[in-house]
Amino acid sequence: MSHTLAEHQPGFVPTADPSVKIAVKGLDFYYGDFQALTDITCDIKDNSVTAFIGPSGCGKSTFLRCFNRMNDLIIGTKVEGLITLDGQDIYAPGVDPVDLRRRIGMIFQQPNPFPMSIYDNVAYGPRLHGMKKKAELDEVVETSLKRANLWKEVKDILGRGGLTLSGGQQQRLCIARVLAVQPDVLLMDEPCSAIDPTSVQKIEDLMAELKSSVTIIIVTHNMQQAARVSDETAFFLQEVMGEPAMLVEFGRTADIFTSPKDKRTEDYITGRFG
Amino acid sequence: MRENFRKELKDLKRDVLDIGRSIVDVTRLSVKALVDGDVDLAEQVIAGDDDLDQRCLAIEEHSLEVIATQFPVARDLRLLHSLGYISMHFERMGDLGVNIAKAARRTASRRGPQTLYDLIQAQGNLVHRVLEAMLEALEKNDLELARKLQDLDEPIDHLFKQFFRELARLQEEEDIEWASSMVLASRYLERIADHAVDIGDRITYMVTGQFEAPAEEEEA
Numbered sequence: 001m002s003h004t005l006a007e008h009q010p011g012f013v014p015t016a017d018p019s020v021k022i023a024v025k026g027l028d029f030y031y032g033d034f035q036a037l038t039d040i041t042c043d044i045k046d047n048s049v050t051a052f053i054g055p056s057g058c059g060k061s062t063f064l065r066c067f068n069r070m071n072d073l074i075i076g077t078k079v080e081g082l083i084t085l086d087g088q089d090i091y092a093p094g095v096d097p098v099d100l101r102r103r104i105g106m107i108f109q110q111p112n113p114f115p116m117s118i119y120d121n122v123a124y125g126p127r128l129h130g131m132k133k134k135a136e137l138d139e140v141v142e143t144s145l146k147r148a149n150l151w152k153e154v155k156d157i158l159g160r161g162g163l164t165l166s167g168g169q170q171q172r173l174c175i176a177r178v179l180a181v182q183p184d185v186l187l188m189d190e191p192c193s194a195i196d197p198t199s200v201q202k203i204e205d206l207m208a209e210l211k212s213s214v215t216i217i218i219v220t221h222n223m224q225q226a227a228r229v230s231d232e233t234a235f236f237l238q239e240v241m242g243e244p245a246m247l248v249e250f251g252r253t254a255d256i257f258t259s260p261k262d263k264r265t266e267d268y269i270t271g272r273f274g
Numbered sequence: 275m276r277e278n279f280r281k282e283l284k285d286l287k288r289d290v291l292d293i294g295r296s297i298v299d300v301t302r303l304s305v306k307a308l309v310d311g312d313v314d315l316a317e318q319v320i321a322g323d324d325d326l327d328q329r330c331l332a333i334e335e336h337s338l339e340v341i342a343t344q345f346p347v348a349r350d351l352r353l354l355h356s357l358g359y360i361s362m363h364f365e366r367m368g369d370l371g372v373n374i375a376k377a378a379r380r381t382a383s384r385r386g387p388q389t390l391y392d393l394i395q396a397q398g399n400l401v402h403r404v405l406e407a408m409l410e411a412l413e414k415n416d417l418e419l420a421r422k423l424q425d426l427d428e429p430i431d432h433l434f435k436q437f438f439r440e441l442a443r444l445q446e447e448e449d450i451e452w453a454s455s456m457v458l459a460s461r462y463l464e465r466i467a468d469h470a471v472d473i474g475d476r477i478t479y480m481v482t483g484q485f486e487a488p489a490e491e492e493e494a
Contacts, residue, residue, distance in 0.1 A: 270347060
């Protein structure tokens with residue numbers, strides 16, 4: 001746990017459960033006048049995979065982007081309520097969003113390697129944070145590519161452009177690039193929607209391996225994927241068009257997919273609507 | 275949404291209910307064959323078993339196929355899994371019915387004390403009642419009725435014990451093979467009802483998603 005420092009900082013909010021990595025309490029989110037999310041409260045457990053599911057437009061990606069303050073980049077957005085990372089309010093004054101985004105990395109639907117070599121893609125973050133020695137960078141690049149299960153495929157072509165790789169490899173390169181700065185949390189916004197099934201399998205395997213060291217949150221439209229990869233599942237729903245979306249049910253993935261408690265969850269996952 | 279899938283689930287459940295009705299028939303006819311000493315009827319029940327087994331196997335195969343191809347979850351998954359499970363019970367209940375028919379075949383050549391036939395008939399009627407209630411609970415997803423099956427089963431167990439006591443009163447000259455066939459038939463009837471009670475527990479799970487602790491089984 002990395003509570004030690006944070007406990008002495010302003011904005012520290014103690015949580016009762018030390019296994020909670022991210023705690024969300026009474027979160028409302030607005031795009032200008034439009035309220036997109038209402039009163040969301042949930043705990044994301046450390047070293048686990050949490051899946052966000054729900055129909056299009058239910059706010060799950062919006063919610064995901066609250067965790068690394070990506071929504072700050074959109075003019076007119078507003079967050080109310082509380083999100084803590086290791087007990088620290090991430091919206092407290094003085095929190096550096098850039099540092100936050102190092103601790104909470106993000107993977108997008110479309111792989112987006114930088115137009116530079118495989119090596120430089122992975123070394124980009126560490127260099128930005130001041131790492132200069134080649135031996136150190138070499139080690140970070142190798143370790144990160146190994147953690148992303150890409151090392152064997154690219155170890156002899158590190159100088160080649162990242163964009164020359166296949167889609168699935170590019171996505172794993174992006175994961176390696178995020179891992180290089182040693183994040184605590186990995187946000188994945190439909191990471192497998194644009195890649196082939198074999199690569200999907202590799203990324204799903206990777207998630208299972210990574211969760212021992214990184215807390216993972218994945219937004220996915222693929223319910224089978226949510227069932228396969230996640231420990232906990234959150235179901236979001238915008239019941240009425242124009243009204244804010246809400247968190248309908250949150251629980252163990254095995255429970256959600258065998259015995260959901262809420263009829264709306266049941267109707268959605270069994271394909272009765274959505 | 276998912277119209278074909280819904281239809282497949284509906285068809286599967288209908289087929290399972292049909293098999294259940296055949297089980298009711300097998301049980302009723304085998305008891306009748308036993309009580310009336312009707313060998314032809316017993317043979318008819320025995321001959322029908324292969325077909326029943328095939329139908330049960332087809333349910334299991336079909337529900338596995340749907341699970342593999344349609345990725346059912348929640349109540350759909352519970353329904354499919356339970357239908358496969360229930361068809362396995364039906365297959366065993368059918369076998370028990372056949373065993374009663376075989377007992378009928380073995381005992382038909384001689385006539386024992388009427389009390390014992392009356393007891394078997396009474397037991398058969400009670401089992402019939404449990405089976406009908408079980409099928410209705412399955413058809414209507416009726417939780418209350420599913421939970422009642424355990425109570426309906428109790429007098430059947432008592433009758434089995436009474437059957438034992440009556441046998442003890444038999445005179446020595448009674449045919450031992452005849453007597454043991456009759457007591458086995460009574461035992462098979464009691465087992466058929468136990469399967470129905472297990473199916474009731476499964477219906478409860480199917481509807482609620484919760485496994486309820488099974489009631490303590492009384493040793494016969």
